[in-house]
Amino acid sequence: MFIIILLTQLVVPSLVRAEEVGELQAALREKLQRIEDLKKKAAAYEANLQLKRQERLTLSNQITILTDRISKTNLDIEVARTSIEATNLEIHGLEEDISAKGKQILNYKDQLGALVRWLAREQNRTIIQVFFTRSSFADFYGELKQVKTVQTNVTNLVKEVETLKTKLNDDKEELEEKRQRLAEELANLNQQQLSLEAQQETKTYLLQETRSSEQRFAVLLEDARREEEQTNLEITNLEKEVRERLRLEGLTTDGERPALIWPVPNNRGLSTLFHDPDYPFRRLFEHSGIDIRAYQGTSIRAAASGYVARVQTGGKRGYGFVMIIHNGGLATVYGHVSKIMVKQDSFVAQGEVIALSGGIPGTPGAGPFSTGPHLHLETRFNGIPQDPLPLLP
Template structure:
């Protein structure tokens, strides 16, 4: 009897276990359950994306605050650099006059003017020669004084530039460290960040100000480019030159990861470096000569490797792709300006 009862209990247990397993599998294959799981996964993915975006925005804000401080020194350095360039041009003009006076003074000696006066045969001739000598001496003294004053100004401006660079150095170092952290974060969050679509929403004011500055800068420094441009960065062109959303897009956009190298499209001189946190981020203009200039935008100041007035060669690295200013995805905004006006870059690119 006991044996029959035990067998019955075991059979009932097995039957219950079988029903439980089947019920679990039935629930797992339920379409409603699958849909719920997908919705939960989407919600979590969206939350992760928002979290990644928020964290990066905080890092960008910290970097931008540091770069504002760096830019304040950049502006002061730019003033000294422009003044230095103007004084060096003036010095070159005075150089030949100065050398001629030195050569004559060495060859003839300081007694030359006295000899001219003593050789006068009459007193009226003496007075005439005296007036001539006085004018010549005054003119030569003015040339010498002017030359020496310009030289002193140049030395002061060079010293001032170095002083400002020393003040700027710790902020620039801090900005570069923060930039490296940002690059690392982007790399780590790349799986989520790839869903972010790159876009620009530049104001008309930012565009007009940029064009005005480019026109002004084109007359400050000379360039010696070939007129044939290389692609300034590797990547995918996400937006061409032309009308977009009812507004003129004055360049092309090349998308790639933050930190991707940017190269000078042609040889020339860096004629403008500008911080525009609410528009183009940080941008550089290179003057290639013959009315041709190129502009590189949305970079971080801490990634820039050139300075104002510096001559660069075609293919030289000048900065790295960033996501600075009015941009929600890392890319290079690249423009070509001809005689002060933005034009389609494609005919110029090799």
Template sequence: MKKILFIAICLILGFVFKPYLTFSAVDNENINTEIELLNKQIAEKKARVKRLEESIAQVKKDINAKRLEATSLKNQIAILDNRTTQIELDIEATEEKLDTLNLEITALEMKIKLQEEDIKRQKEMLAELIRTINYEADKSYLEVIAAYDNFSDFYNRVQYLQVVEEDLGSNAKSLRLAKESLEEKKGSTEERKESYEKLKVSLDEKKEDYEEQIFGKENLLFQTKSSEMTFQALLENLRKQYQEIESEIASVEREVRNKLEAQNKLSATTDANFDGLFSWPSQSRYVTSYFHDPEYPYRHIFEHNAIDIRAGQGTPIKAAASGYVGRARVCSSSSCYSYVMLLHSDNFSTLYGHLSKIIVSEEQFVTRGDVIGYSGGTPGTVGAGPFVTGPHLHFEIRKNGIPVNPLNYLAKDWE
């Protein structure tokens, strides 16, 4: 009778130790098939993104080639058209990346489901192994001996229990590894979800860039009335205004800084323990044009010594650090470029351009974070300046009067 019971227990345990028999093999197979299909779609999407990025690279080459040609209205329109095409392709590539992330998230969630089922099975196996060992451990030596008709059966039982104990260690390790793998998959899923949300924001920004490029071209044609002569006249005016502003910035900074330093104002009242890091001047962190940006549409006319930050018309603009207002250029027309320049300690200065409204006065002291004006840049609005494509903030940081890359000095407070 006891031999029959022993065989029955072995059969039951043998069944429990086969994990894939306790869960629907059909369900398992279906999920794995779905994951394979998702992986295939992911590969196709990535291949599509690669082709789009190759097309974008070619459009960039076309833009650079156009910039090497003589500056003309026709050439400038071609550059704007190519830039529009580049953004269109970039939008399409971003949408494909979003689809890819969505598919990857779905595949990971399916893998997590399989992993959780596997962990559940392993826990059941582990519990059964522990129950078996505890059951045998509760018996006295005489009970164990009396339970078998001969030594051979007793020996087989001892061997079996050794296997059970080994399985216990093996299954415990397997369970630990399965849990670690599950946590990794969950972490990867969360990372992709975060990337997805950031990419969605980026897509919206790119769509705004696209609309601005279209509007910029229309505005250029409107300003020039499609006349090459008018375009060249406006271009000459732009060059002249740029040179005047650069000269003005250099002379004002030198004169006002010397005056303030003579009064010991800069070192006495600016940021305590200033470490050279500046705050972002607007809530937005989206950069539409970079410092010395090779894709800047008017780079063949003058270098872009700033970053352009996306900021809707009328957005509050704040002082990036404490300092004195060196220049507050207020304009009354759209062809005039309005800006504020702040002087800081350690020979730093900051410039805020395309302002629609300025609310500070020259030689006024401002504290980091104080509102100094409101953004502009919408074509045709006061203070925007010529050849703008849309509302934004032109932001410069200068060290010893020389423009430096603002991104090297701005606090990374978006992470």
């Protein structure tokens, strides 16, 4: 009777209740469909933004672009939140499955132990002992057949345990991947929220500065264009002058071009690329560097050792920057700085703090058309801006 009861327990139970699995899958499908719907709406805003960027640069047009970007970013935030919810559902399902598999493995091990102990007792008896303790040949044959059946079931159960262990390890690896994805999604959500805040601040600042006047906006644009041209010309000419002065002082800058480090942590990503087609003021001038997201007041470190050729505070409304000259014809420019920590005409080492980041509209060093808190980084070869990304680790 014992062995019959034991054999009936070898039926594999459901790892997770079918009802719960169904509910999880239904909830997950709903989240994924929600994500697709939101992405379609965001794509519609992006298409409208592309059209608006081709129109004449006016205050009305710029406010519309900012409003649409804010709406699109809100949708992106909703996509990120829904993705997080979907990933949490997947994680919950995997955790339940892992727990059930673990319990099933323990159950199988208990069954194996009982079967092995029963077999050990039976195998210690000789065929003669078994034959003479049975009332008939049929009973004798039945017990031998039962022993063989148990041996087969032990073999199958061992294989099942190994298979279940493999699946359990696969589930654990998948769970770790889901958790990493969740961390990335949370970081993305944080970036989207910061981007939204920056866009709202830019819109508010623009309306305040222009007082909703197209004429005032035109003046601001002209001031920005003129300041950009003046800064570019100053940087180009100054670099040549400083390199020549250093050469005359016996300090050559003709050595090998240095390897760069990130001047601020890059874990929050980039908000604008080099010559970015989506740069809102591209009609005035190209975006001559990359914008690295950074909280207001983040320490900016020298990307390489060099000579501080120029520092400009920018004041309340102007553009603040630091320019460093390096070997190999390379110069780096750090823009939208809110506070400068080094002196002009001094040497700095790679990694040394040279300034604090800024960029919030209306704050010192941000300039008239900053797009929010970030560091604007330029790399120039012989005065000409080049994409910094290939030079960074």
